[in-house]
Amino acid sequence: MNKSSTAVLGETTPRERRRLLVGTRGVDATARGVTLVSALSVLAVTGWLVVELWRNSALARHAFGLRFLTDRTWDPVFEKFGALPFVYGTLVTSALALLIAVPLGVGAAIFLSELAPRRASDVLTFLIELLAAVPSVVFGLVGIFVVVPWVRTSLGPALRSALGFLPLFQGSIYGVGHLTAGLVLAIMVLPFIISISREVLLSVPNELREGALALGSTHWESTWKVVVPTAATGILGSVFLALARALGETMAVTMVIGNDPRISASLFAPGYSIAAVIANEFTEATGDLYLHALVELGLVLFGLTVVLHGLARALVHMTASKAQAGGVRA
Amino acid sequence: MRWRKTVNALMSGVTAACALAAVAPLVFLLGFLTWKGASSLNLAFFTQLAKPVGETGGGMANAIVGSGQLLLLAAIFGVPLGLLGGIYLSEFGGWTVPFLVRYSADLLASVPSIVIGIFAYAVVVLPMGHFSALAGGFALGVMLLPIVVRNTEEFLRAVPVSLREGAFALGTGKWKTIVSVVVPAGLQGILTGVLLALARVAGETAPLLFTAFSNHYWAQGWSQPVASLPVMIYTYAISPYDDWHRQAWAAGLVLLGLVLLVNVLSRLVLARKMAARRLA
Numbered sequence: 001m002n003k004s005s006t007a008v009l010g011e012t013t014p015r016e017r018r019r020l021l022v023g024t025r026g027v028d029a030t031a032r033g034v035t036l037v038s039a040l041s042v043l044a045v046t047g048w049l050v051v052e053l054w055r056n057s058a059l060a061r062h063a064f065g066l067r068f069l070t071d072r073t074w075d076p077v078f079e080k081f082g083a084l085p086f087v088y089g090t091l092v093t094s095a096l097a098l099l100i101a102v103p104l105g106v107g108a109a110i111f112l113s114e115l116a117p118r119r120a121s122d123v124l125t126f127l128i129e130l131l132a133a134v135p136s137v138v139f140g141l142v143g144i145f146v147v148v149p150w151v152r153t154s155l156g157p158a159l160r161s162a163l164g165f166l167p168l169f170q171g172s173i174y175g176v177g178h179l180t181a182g183l184v185l186a187i188m189v190l191p192f193i194i195s196i197s198r199e200v201l202l203s204v205p206n207e208l209r210e211g212a213l214a215l216g217s218t219h220w221e222s223t224w225k226v227v228v229p230t231a232a233t234g235i236l237g238s239v240f241l242a243l244a245r246a247l248g249e250t251m252a253v254t255m256v257i258g259n260d261p262r263i264s265a266s267l268f269a270p271g272y273s274i275a276a277v278i279a280n281e282f283t284e285a286t287g288d289l290y291l292h293a294l295v296e297l298g299l300v301l302f303g304l305t306v307v308l309h310g311l312a313r314a315l316v317h318m319t320a321s322k323a324q325a326g327g328v329r330a
Numbered sequence: 331m332r333w334r335k336t337v338n339a340l341m342s343g344v345t346a347a348c349a350l351a352a353v354a355p356l357v358f359l360l361g362f363l364t365w366k367g368a369s370s371l372n373l374a375f376f377t378q379l380a381k382p383v384g385e386t387g388g389g390m391a392n393a394i395v396g397s398g399q400l401l402l403l404a405a406i407f408g409v410p411l412g413l414l415g416g417i418y419l420s421e422f423g424g425w426t427v428p429f430l431v432r433y434s435a436d437l438l439a440s441v442p443s444i445v446i447g448i449f450a451y452a453v454v455v456l457p458m459g460h461f462s463a464l465a466g467g468f469a470l471g472v473m474l475l476p477i478v479v480r481n482t483e484e485f486l487r488a489v490p491v492s493l494r495e496g497a498f499a500l501g502t503g504k505w506k507t508i509v510s511v512v513v514p515a516g517l518q519g520i521l522t523g524v525l526l527a528l529a530r531v532a533g534e535t536a537p538l539l540f541t542a543f544s545n546h547y548w549a550q551g552w553s554q555p556v557a558s559l560p561v562m563i564y565t566y567a568i569s570p571y572d573d574w575h576r577q578a579w580a581a582g583l584v585l586l587g588l589v590l591l592v593n594v595l596s597r598l599v600l601a602r603k604m605a606a607r608r609l610a
Contacts, residue, residue, distance in 0.1 A: 031505035032422050038414035039431045042479055045472060046434040049441070052452040107348030115342045116349070124349050126597065131356040133593045134586060135533020137560045141567050141582045142362055145575070187355045194352055218338040241440070248442025250536040251564060275444045275536070282451070282540045298448040302441060309440050 050302070057296035059289050068296060074261050076281075081293035083300070085261040089178065089271035093253060094246040096182025096267070097189055102239055104186075105193030109235075112194070113201040114223045125198070132191035140255035143184045148175040148256055151183070156268055171266040176258035179267040184252050189242040196241060200234030200319050201227060234319030240312035244305050250275035274301055359586070367583025370576040375584075380546055386573050390581055392548050393557040396463070399549070400542055400558055401528055403467020408474030409524055415475075416482025416520075421508050432483075435476035446472050447537035455541055463549055463556040466542025470531045477530070481523030485516040519603060522596040529592040533585060535560035559585045 060068065064081060071082020108128075112121045152175030159179075163169045204227050212222035228235075258270020259280060274297050285291040374389045381388030419428045450469035455461055489512050497507040513520075543555035544565060559581050566578035 025503070027506070028504040031508070032418075035414045035418035035422060036427070038411045039416075039418040039427065039479070041411050042415055042431050042438065042476055043434045045475065046438050048453070049438070049445075049449045049472075052449055053445070056448075056452050104348045104351055107345045108352045111342070111345035111349045115345055124353055127353045127356055129597065130590055130593055131353070131359075133529065133589055134356070134359060135535070135560060135589060137533065137535040137563050137567075138359065138363070138582050138586050141563055141578060142359055144567055145366070145579075146358075146362055190352050190355075194349075218334050220338040220341045221334065224341070244440055248444065250442065250444040251560075255564070255568060275442060278444050278448065279536055279539055282448070283543070295448055295452070298445045302445050305441055305445075306437065309437055313436070 053295060053299045053302055057292050057299050059292035060296040061292075063289060064293075068293070069300070072263060074277075076286075076290050079287065079289050081289070083274070083293075083297060085263050086272050086274045086277050086297065087300075088263050089181075089257060090247055090273040090275070092178050092267070092271065093181040093185055093257065093273060094243055096178065097185035097246045098239065098243060100183070100186035101190045101193055101242060105190050105238075105242070106197055106235060108190075109194045109197035109201055110223060110228065113198045114227060115219060125195070128191045128194050131187075132195065136188065136249060136251040137255075139184055139188055139252040143180065143252055143256040147184060148180055151175050151177075151180045155179075160268075167265045168267050171264070171268050173268045174258065174270055176256055177266075177268050177270045178257065181253045181257040181271070181273070182267070184256055185246045185249055188249060188252060189245050192245055193238050193242045196238035196316070197231070197235045200231045200238065200316060203234070203320055204230045230322065231319055233315045233322070237312040237315030237319070240308045240315065244308040244312070247304050247308075248275055248301050250279050254279050363579065363583045363586055366576075366579040367581075370580040371583060375577070375580050379548070380577075383571055383574075388577075390557070390559065390562055390577065392545065393559050393562040393581070394584075396542070396545070396549060396556040397532060397558045397560075399463055399552070399556060400466045400470055400538070401532055403463065403552070404470035404474050404531055405524075405528065407468060407471030408527075409478055412475050412478025412524075413482050413520070415479040416486060417508060417513070419479065419483040420486035421504075421512065431479070435479050438472070439476040439480070442536075443473060443534050444536040444539075447539060447541055450537060450541045458553065460553075461541060461543035461555040462553045463542055464552050466538045466556065466558070469537035469541045470534060473531050473534065473537065474527050477527040478524055481527065482516075482520050485519035485523060486512060488519070489515040519600065522599050525592055526596050529589045529596075533560055533589055535564050539564075 060081060064071070068081065068083055069087060070084055071080070072084040073080045073082045074085060075081075108124075112125055116124070152173055156173035156175070156179070159169050160173065208226050208230060209222050212226040213219075217225070253273050254276040257273055257276055259272055259276060260270040261272045261277070262269070264271070278294050278297055282291075282294055285294055372389075374387055375391075376389060376394065377391050378387070378389035379392055380390065415431065419431060446469050449472065450465050454465035454468050458465070493511055493515060494507055497511045498504075502511070538558055538561050542558060542561070544561050545555045545557040549556035563578050563581045563585065566574040566581070569575070
């Protein structure tokens, strides 16, 4: 690079120099074009994905309309496809996962960003990032052989004897079911809640903390009454992102939910989820309508992702700008 | 005041317990996989094909090679496009195009992987008429692309503007500046990002179920179904055979070990880079 730039500057005639410069401009224009096309390929792939999902679900969309989501019979033999049991299982397991993961995750994020000594925070953050990197099939493996037996022999009976008056905790305990899937999902989304909430908390300007401390509040008071409220919308954003993950999670849920398309009030009962039914039945789908019904389930998942992703982004963005504005004022 | 101090101490303890509870699953995972997996891990696992049901022994050599093939295909599809796209976002800029590309990249990265599988099925498997390594590689490539784009952009943005200005001041053209100044400065970070992205898609199972499918033998070429470690773990884990469960644990240990190794090494490199930047 050095050689050519001295060549451009020094040892050339004006004519050569102009040619070189024009040549560079041509190269620049080409480079701009090529990189632009590459960048647009992301947009194109996303668009293509939407088109394919839409096109390949046409038969099911026309045949069932909105009843697809509210009908509870899923009968490939008679080509009746109602996705309610899958929607129900997906929602129940995701809700359960969030119920467990949100308090834990937000607590951990507060500890890591506000209260922990620097070194401890670094090490724990590193380990949590590693947890996020664990493949979902590995969660499923441990789910099948460790969590399922544990729920069947320990957690389930304990819950039933303590809370058995609620319909949620009645009936026989198989080990596989909504409860187990919710537990595994909670562990899987936990790292996402923690790392995003932690970042949002860290983006709160220091002046706010110092102000609260100067007014005589304790560490916890400045955290809970000043920092967390400032970051609240962003934390909510992290919850939406976690929800999007939980709704679409496939392998771990498929392996522990029991794969039984029934709607039951009990968390012990086996169920089914949208992603799990796609994973299990896609290769066996005979007939176009069947296949299109499964693709429509994929379309539903995609739609949910778009909505949740948009919401989460807006919320995190709002906090970031609010924190900045606060910093300027402070 | 004493009450407030007690609350302070108490809540520090509670949140610390939350953080420890979040880390505990990692310890359990590693513990169980090492305990159950290490005992079934032997040379045969890496060198032999699966034995028929009922015969003990055998291995997953074809799945290990298959995972490699799929990652290679994914990288061919996702990495060059991703690098160039990231260069555009960081260096050529503008407002509308980068905004749209960023938005769709983040969206694409958060689409459930099973949906990516449906997409690959629709655009590769249906036209070809059968499952293939190509379809699986395409699916993984689609997942790789947005991650590489965003990573590349981020690391190029972190390169100080003064380096670019220095190159321009010497009369260097825009592209030449990018290739010989900006990209080399961010290269370590970019490559680490690519490695991390590969480690992430290496563990994906859902998009392979109905694209690459699986295979009990060595794959005959790129247009045939191919076995992969994650799919093998899944099929072996849900099978009723004890010997297959044993192999699933071994495969899980190998997969998790590789993924975590790449993660630990890359994050250490990145951390050191960050520290160096803070000093500079």
